[in-house]
Amino acid sequence: MNGLHRLDIKQLRVLNYLIELQSLSQVAKKMGLTQQAISEQLRKLRDTFEDHLFIRQGNKMVPTTKALSLQIPILEILSKLEDMLAPEEFSPIKFEGIFTISATDYAIHALLPRLMNKLRTEAPGLKIIVRDFESDNVNELLSSGELDLVLSFPEFVPESLPYKKLFDEQHICIASRCSKLLKKNTSLKDISSSPQVIVSPSRANLRGSLEQWFNSFGLKRNIIMSVPSFSSVPEILYATDMVAFYPSRLLPNDKVGIIELVELPPTFEVIVGWHPRTGKSKIHQWMIQQLECLSSEYGPIGDDEGKLHRY
Numbered sequence: 001m002n003g004l005h006r007l008d009i010k011q012l013r014v015l016n017y018l019i020e021l022q023s024l025s026q027v028a029k030k031m032g033l034t035q036q037a038i039s040e041q042l043r044k045l046r047d048t049f050e051d052h053l054f055i056r057q058g059n060k061m062v063p064t065t066k067a068l069s070l071q072i073p074i075l076e077i078l079s080k081l082e083d084m085l086a087p088e089e090f091s092p093i094k095f096e097g098i099f100t101i102s103a104t105d106y107a108i109h110a111l112l113p114r115l116m117n118k119l120r121t122e123a124p125g126l127k128i129i130v131r132d133f134e135s136d137n138v139n140e141l142l143s144s145g146e147l148d149l150v151l152s153f154p155e156f157v158p159e160s161l162p163y164k165k166l167f168d169e170q171h172i173c174i175a176s177r178c179s180k181l182l183k184k185n186t187s188l189k190d191i192s193s194s195p196q197v198i199v200s201p202s203r204a205n206l207r208g209s210l211e212q213w214f215n216s217f218g219l220k221r222n223i224i225m226s227v228p229s230f231s232s233v234p235e236i237l238y239a240t241d242m243v244a245f246y247p248s249r250l251l252p253n254d255k256v257g258i259i260e261l262v263e264l265p266p267t268f269e270v271i272v273g274w275h276p277r278t279g280k281s282k283i284h285q286w287m288i289q290q291l292e293c294l295s296s297e298y299g300p301i302g303d304d305e306g307k308l309h310r311y
Helices: 011-023 024-031 037-051 064-085 106-109 111-121 134-142 188-193 211-216 231-239 282-296
Strands: 054-058 060-063 095-101 125-133 147-152 163-169 171-176 197-198 224-225 242-248 254-260 267-272
Touching: 011 024, 011 037, 011 060, 011 064, 011 134, 011 197, 037 163, 060 064, 095 106, 095 163, 095 282, 106 111, 106 267, 111 125, 111 282, 125 242, 171 231, 188 254, 197 231, 231 242, 231 254, 267 282
Parallel strands: 095 125, 095 147, 197 224, 197 242
Antiparallel strands: 054 060, 147 267, 163 267, 171 242, 171 254
16 A cells, blocks of 8 residues: 555654654643554554654653654645645734743843733733743743743754844943942943842853953953842842843833943844744744834834833
8 A cells, every 4th residue: 555545644743743752641642642542653654654763762752863854844744734724814803822932031021011012902812821931941842832932042042943033132231320330431341340240040150141252351250149030130239239231121220320331242132933833823923023023113233213222
């Protein structure tokens, strides 16, 4: 019998989920079937493709080279089938559902309030769940469908995941609004020797992201405190003599003032990422478009007419 006649959509979905989850029990739970049923579908797939497809290693079903080579063609087939069944036009105002976003502390403050304001008008039936950003589990959570989008920085997202840059961001040096550093010509050397607080959400240590930049000037930072979120920084600075480098879109803040420096750190990108299988999903595409629209309102860094420098 021709191999094509032995394949059905359910088997393609089983193969796709097994490549992503590498677990018979998790695939069974995902598809609402028994583990025995998934095992039977895997047996048929092995016969069809004349390959073992998955090798058990401990608790994992590790895909073979043949299985991995099938992933992209299968995703394309499933995506086209979804397009065939999807309504011809997507209407946000009529959409009802739940969308899960994983966001860094920065994105929660800089993007989500304005996004929700927009969604309440244009997609009132859409409900949003926001989860803490887990850099080590992003791929797994997107693959399993537990996440729809991630708002983060490129270095925290696996290279296998597609993403779009939303905008460039700039770190600004800040201190308590009562700090003497605000009232004099403060140099980067002055800042390097000043006690500093950094934000380190994923790794609890005293090494910030600007070490190489300081080193390029022959300077070493005096980091004495690390916190997991941006929201606590203004309060800490207000009560101490410390300084910090803080994203510009989280300013102004009544507790702190800006230290004007001749040198500024390199800009960094803020992105939205998703899983390849949802690349053509109407709701995913629409949500990404809304984020892009919100981001474009800021204008480029250094544009006096833009909304980036709002201090």
